[in-house]
Amino acid sequence: MWSLKELHYINKGAAMPDIGVRELKTRASAIVRSLREQRTRYVVTYRGRPIGVLLPLDETIPAELSSVPAAATAWDVLTQLGQEISQGWSSPLTSTEILSNMRR
The missing domain is CATH 1.20.890 (cAMP-dependent Protein Kinase, Chain A)
Incomplete structure (x- = not known):
């Protein structure tokens, strides 16, 4: 699991918009379009707590943070x-x- 410090590093210090699981489900197409076209990064939340990060695929992530x-x-x-x-x-x-x- 990534710490807030690691998320800050990945996002180069800029604030990432939070997106709840319900909103992600409802607006999936628009969010993917935003990832692809505007290179937007999101913090996915569940009941207000961060559970994951959506990043555009071609951006590099430090090797120690990537397990895929x-x-x-x-x-x-x-x-x-x-x-x-x-x-x-x-x-x-x-x-x-x-x-x-x-x-x-």
Whole structure:
């Protein structure tokens, strides 16, 4: 969890508007547009207490604050898992056929 000092560092000292969970749900499209176009940063609150931060994606966050792996790394892991599953697959049906049968 980020401290107020770390949030201050991420925001370069400028005040970030607070946005409650309900408002975020109601105005999600407008907020995403604001993130994308005006580079607005938000502190997300729940019952008045900060619980998270919304930042434009291409802004850099200090490595020690980021625990999210790079997207390429995540896809590499998923691809590897898919290959491992394929090697052990013993059913005459494909996974798509099995899912299709389950949905009937």
